[in-house]
Amino acid sequence: MNKKILIVDDEPHIRSLIEQTLEYxxxxxxxxxxxxxxxxxxxxxxxxxxxxxxxxxxxxxxxxGYAVCRKVKEEPDLAGTIxxxxxxxxxxxxxxxxxxxxxxxxxxxxxxxxxxxxxxKGILGLE
Amino acid sequence: xxxxxxxxxxxxxFLRLFALQVVIVAIFxxxxxxxxxxxxxxxxxxxxxxxxxxxxxxxxxxxxxIHADLxxxxxGAIDARKRELKNVVSIAASYIRSVFAEVDKGALTRDQATAxxxxxxRSLRFGKDDYIWVVDYDSxxxxxxxxxxxxxxNSQLRDGRGELLIPPMVEIARRSGEGYRTYWWSRLGASDxxxxxxxxxxxxxxxxxxxxGVYMDDIDAxxxxxxxxAIERLRTSLREIRISKTGYVYIFDSGMNMFIHPNPxxxxxxxxxxxxxxxxxxxxxxxxxxxxxxxxxVYKWDKPSxxxxxxxxxxxxxxxxxxxGWYLASSVYTEELQRGADVLGNRILAITAVVLVLATLLGYxxxxxxxxxIRRLSDTARRVRNGDLSAVSGIQRDDxxxxxxxxxxxxxxxxxxxxxxxxxxxxxxxxDLEKANEELKELDRMKSGFxxxxxxxxxxxxxxxxxxxxxxxxxxEKVFAPRAQGDAKAEKTASRVxxxxxxxxxxxxxxxxxxxxxxxxxxxxxGRVAWNEETFRFGDLVQKAARAxxxxxxxxxRVSFTVAIEEGLPETAADPDRLTQVIxxxxxxxxxxxxxxxxxxxxxxxxxxxxxxxxRDSGPGIPAMEQERIFDKFHQVVRDDTLVDKPKGTGLxxxxxxxxxxxxxxxxWVESEVGKGSTFSFVIPAKTKGTx
Numbered sequence: 001m002n003k004k005i006l007i008v009d010d011e012p013h014i015r016s017l018i019e020q021t022l023e024y025x026x027x028x029x030x031x032x033x034x035x036x037x038x039x040x041x042x043x044x045x046x047x048x049x050x051x052x053x054x055x056x057x058x059x060x061x062x063x064x065g066y067a068v069c070r071k072v073k074e075e076p077d078l079a080g081t082i083x084x085x086x087x088x089x090x091x092x093x094x095x096x097x098x099x100x101x102x103x104x105x106x107x108x109x110x111x112x113x114x115x116x117x118x119x120x121k122g123i124l125g126l127e
Numbered sequence: 128x129x130x131x132x133x134x135x136x137x138x139x140x141f142l143r144l145f146a147l148q149v150v151i152v153a154i155f156x157x158x159x160x161x162x163x164x165x166x167x168x169x170x171x172x173x174x175x176x177x178x179x180x181x182x183x184x185x186x187x188x189x190x191x192x193i194h195a196d197l198x199x200x201x202x203g204a205i206d207a208r209k210r211e212l213k214n215v216v217s218i219a220a221s222y223i224r225s226v227f228a229e230v231d232k233g234a235l236t237r238d239q240a241t242a243x244x245x246x247x248x249r250s251l252r253f254g255k256d257d258y259i260w261v262v263d264y265d266s267x268x269x270x271x272x273x274x275x276x277x278x279x280x281n282s283q284l285r286d287g288r289g290e291l292l293i294p295p296m297v298e299i300a301r302r303s304g305e306g307y308r309t310y311w312w313s314r315l316g317a318s319d320x321x322x323x324x325x326x327x328x329x330x331x332x333x334x335x336x337x338x339x340g341v342y343m344d345d346i347d348a349x350x351x352x353x354x355x356x357a358i359e360r361l362r363t364s365l366r367e368i369r370i371s372k373t374g375y376v377y378i379f380d381s382g383m384n385m386f387i388h389p390n391p392x393x394x395x396x397x398x399x400x401x402x403x404x405x406x407x408x409x410x411x412x413x414x415x416x417x418x419x420x421x422x423x424x425v426y427k428w429d430k431p432s433x434x435x436x437x438x439x440x441x442x443x444x445x446x447x448x449x450x451x452g453w454y455l456a457s458s459v460y461t462e463e464l465q466r467g468a469d470v471l472g473n474r475i476l477a478i479t480a481v482v483l484v485l486a487t488l489l490g491y492x493x494x495x496x497x498x499x500x501i502r503r504l505s506d507t508a509r510r511v512r513n514g515d516l517s518a519v520s521g522i523q524r525d526d527x528x529x530x531x532x533x534x535x536x537x538x539x540x541x542x543x544x545x546x547x548x549x550x551x552x553x554x555x556x557x558x559d560l561e562k563a564n565e566e567l568k569e570l571d572r573m574k575s576g577f578x579x580x581x582x583x584x585x586x587x588x589x590x591x592x593x594x595x596x597x598x599x600x601x602x603x604e605k606v607f608a609p610r611a612q613g614d615a616k617a618e619k620t621a622s623r624v625x626x627x628x629x630x631x632x633x634x635x636x637x638x639x640x641x642x643x644x645x646x647x648x649x650x651x652x653x654g655r656v657a658w659n660e661e662t663f664r665f666g667d668l669v670q671k672a673a674r675a676x677x678x679x680x681x682x683x684x685r686v687s688f689t690v691a692i693e694e695g696l697p698e699t700a701a702d703p704d705r706l707t708q709v710i711x712x713x714x715x716x717x718x719x720x721x722x723x724x725x726x727x728x729x730x731x732x733x734x735x736x737x738x739x740x741x742x743r744d745s746g747p748g749i750p751a752m753e754q755e756r757i758f759d760k761f762h763q764v765v766r767d768d769t770l771v772d773k774p775k776g777t778g779l780x781x782x783x784x785x786x787x788x789x790x791x792x793x794x795x796w797v798e799s800e801v802g803k804g805s806t807f808s809f810v811i812p813a814k815t816k817g818t819x
Contacts, residue, residue, distance in 0.1 A: 011587050017594040059583060088586035110590035110639055113597050 004051035005120070007035040008042030008068070009086065010060045014109075018055055021113040022120060029126060039063025043071055046078060053123055055107075055116075058087035058098070066101040073102035082123055086111070140505075141498040148490035156479045164475055168468035175464035176423065179370045180444050183457040186365065186376050187446045193357040194450035201350045205324065208341045209307060211254070212326035215339050219248060219259050220330060227333065241333075245270040249277065256315055259339045261330075264301065266293040269335060273315065287311030287320025300329040300336045314342060362387045371466065373431075374459025381452045383411050404428075404437040414456055418445040425461065500528045504535060516543040571653060578649040582642045589642070593635040600628040644779035648760065651786045658702045658790070665738050665813070666696035668703055669730040672710035679715060685723040693731035697813045699738060701791050706811075709784045709795075710740060713807045716780065717744035724804070737793075737810040748801040757797060758785040784809070 005025065007018045015035050025031040034049055036042035040062045046054060054072075058065035065085055072078045085103040087094060098106045105119060226244050229235040235243070248259045248270040261270040266282035276284075281293040288311050299306035305328045311320040324346075327338030365376045366389055378387040383399035403410040405426040417424045423442040430439050440461040447454055500522045510518035516539060522532035603624060611617035650656045673690045680688035710728075717726040724745030733739050749757060761778040781795075788795040793811035 011591075013591040013595075014587060017591055017598070020598055021594070088583035109586040110593045110635070113594045113601075 002050050002052050003029070003031045004049050005031050005033050006042065006045055006049065006051040006054045007033065008037075008039065008045075008054060008060070008065070009035075009057040010037055011057070012037075014057070014086075017113065018116065021117050024117065025120065025124070025126070029124075031124075039065065039068045043068050046072055046081060047075070050078065050081070052082065053120060054081060054083045056083050056085055056103070058085055058094070066097060069098070069101040069103050084119065084123070138498055138502045138505075140501055141494055144494045144498060145490060148494055149487055152483055152486040152490065156483045160476060160479050164472045167475070168465070168472055171468035171471060172464055175371060175467060176442070179374060179423075179442070179457050179459055179464070180421070182368060182370055183376060183444050183446055183455060186368070186378075186455050186457075187448060189361060189364070190378075190448045190451060190453060190455060193354075193361060194448070197350055197354050197357065200353050201346065204346045204349055208324060208346060209326060212324070212339050212341060213305075213328075215253055215257075215259060216326055216328045216337050219251070219261075219337055219339075220328060222247065223261075223330065223333070223335075223337070241269065245277075254341060255345050257339060257341050258315070259337065261335050261337050262293055262297065264297055264334045264336070266297055287313070296325065296327045296338065297336050300327050300338075301331075304329050309343065312340070312342075358387070365389075370457055370459040371463035374457060374463060376455065376457045378453050378455050379411065380454070411454075414443055414445045415447075415454060417443075418447040418454060428460075430460070500524065500532065504528070504532050507539075508535070511539050511542075516546060574649070574653075578646060582646045585638070585642050589635055589638055593632065593639070596628055596631040596635065600625065600632070603628070641779075644783060648779055648783050648786065651783065651790070658705065660700050660702055662698050662700045662814070663703055664696065665699045666692050666694075666730065668706055669696075669710060669728070669740060672707045672714070673728055675707065676711050676714040676718065679718045680726065683718065683722075686718065686721050687725045688718075689725065689727045691727065691729045696730065696732055696738065699811065699813050701811065702787075705787045705790075709787050709809065710742070712780045712784050713740075713742040713809075716807070717742050717746065717805075720744065720746040721804075722746075732813070733810065736813060738813050739808065739810045741806055741808045743804065743806040745804040748803055749797065749799040749805050750801055754797050754799055757781055758795065 005022060007015050007022075009015050009018070015037075019033050019035065022031070022033050026033055034045060034051060036045045039060045042054070042056065042060075043063065045051075046068075056065045056068055065087070069083055069085065072081050072083065082104045083102065084105040084107055085098045085101075086107050086109060087098070088109045095106045104123070107116065107119070223244050226235070226240045226247075227237075230237055230240045245261070248261060249272050251259055252272075258272045259270070260268065260272075260276075262268050262281060266280065266284070268276050268279050268281050271277040284292045286292045290310065292310060292312075296306065296308055299308070305326070308325045308327070310323055310325065312323045313320045322343040323340045324343055325338055325340035327336050329335075330337050361378075365378070365387055368376050370376070375389045376387075377385060377389070377393075379385045379398060383397055385393050385396055385398045388394040398411055399409060401410045402408070403413050403426050406413055410426065413424055413426070421444075423444045425440060425442050427437045428439055428441040429435055429437050433439075441458055442461050442464070443456050443458040445454055445456045500520075503522060504520045507518045507520040518539065519536050520532045521536070522529060524532070603621070608621045608625070611621040669692050670690070677688070680686055714726065714728060721744045726745075727741070727743045729739075729741045729743070731739055758781045760782040785795050788809045788811060791811045793809055795807070795809035797805055797807050799805035
């Protein structure tokens, strides 16, 4: 497993919050935390770095999270990438769209840092 | 102006007036007919009867005149005979004187003269074998053509009736000089005596009485001849007499011989045996009985056209003419007397009918003309009522109807103009409203979009605030707090930092809920919610909602939480998350406001089939004024003694609950008393399908 976690969000504070939250995984489990500031950059990074886990914001400039998600799922060598969508849209409809686009999980902003870390641990099988 | 009849006949006004008119005309017609016809009929019948009687009276007068004429004739004839007799006797006397003048001259002796006179007179004849006789004062016959009488003593001679014949005449002659006498004497050469009228004259020079006579039969024969002629004339006249149509006059004598009758079968016959079929008596006897009473005899008789059928009423008036011993009778069928009356009655009926029809027709036209404008006005009014404001009566008259019509037309015109103006205004307003509505919709879309993006924009910084606060709290607890131990001031500061971080976290939680609720209600109100409907057992859902909030109650040991769900609650179709949201909201409110006491959740099915959920708490209760507004947006119960140390609500929870319950055709309400607690209840239909 490629020990890389990618954070894609156009908000620098959110990126910073997630990075700080995941610092534990970096320190304790040797994961590398990567980040991208928009959808295109995020997709390019996924292709180049092939991270095990991606925290993907939905509402972003250039390419939104759903589109990135679909692109990733279309490419066979990226299909194993686990994507957790992060969004302010908390409706069931949005959740559906995300799942259909190929997202593994769906987190609603504002999320709890502990929850996010727990989710990441769970997905990565670190419990 | 009269319009077409079907229209006219549909007009109630016309029908009423026309019917009234017809009734009045009919009453008048009937009155005229029934008042006049019986009277006229009776009068005419009486007149016909009078006419019948008058004809009979005239015939009676005719008979009377005939009788008088005959009597006159007889009298005249007797007088003429008397004169003749007197002349003959005078001539005889002159002859006697001339013969006896010879005696005076001495040429003849008295006996010779007497013989000559006797011989001469005996041979003298006049008239119808009439003769002269001479007797002396002793009734001794000096000259008589009958040799049995001549030269005999006639003093004891009696006539055919046994009366002394000659001496009374001698006595009259000697007393009065002359005289007349009737007696019964046989004709010369005949044996039966006949009535004879005699004239006799005194001849005193010789002491003789000279006489002559004539048989009355001879006079009567002339009278009878005259009478027969008169009767024949009478018969001829009577045949021409007609009473009514076939009525006639007939005459029978006291011997019941019908000697004048228009029917030749009866005329000349004896009718004594003819029976009156009505009484059974001889008809003639009944007729005689009513003679000269003025009343008619009514009896049944047959008709020439229907012989032998004695069923027709006939009336006869009878008069007895004593002069001839006649019974004059007139006879007529009563129906003929009534025929005139019937004809007149029928004519009056016909005239009445014609007048009735004419009056009805005139009334039809007249009432039609009278009601036409009213009808037209009412038609116009009906059209106007049905919405045709272009209807105009157009009636121009100088009477009240004209004024009414003109006023009506102008009112309708005014109305039409007003409505036109109103229409234009309504169109303008509608246009404005549509525009405003479009703008509102646009605004609504903008609002929704705005709310959506605002909530997104809010969530992102909130995520940072909350997240970093948490990280700080974690770092602080892990790294800084242990280091502050032992330093009183640092410990105090550390404690305050941790407290403040807690406030930041609590407030950011509240802000998160607020954003969620605002977004929720905005979506519900704009109809953009996707209602994910499922069919589920209502009891299970309530149970699940109760479990979701159980944790809240277990954190408050002074509050007992009981759940009572009726067994076997039916299925219902709704968005389970939304219904759970409602129940959880009510329960968390109850928990929030109840510091000590109990909260009870009950669910059951009402008698009317609705599913009912009650959340009862023993909290502070809600004032009546507040109860009305508690389901309004952003409304919160304001009380000094509540919400201390409790997370504040957003003021949207109950509004959202209300929207959800009402979406499923249900109802939500609260019953509360300050100091005793509140019960929030809602009902929804079982097995319902929302419209989403």
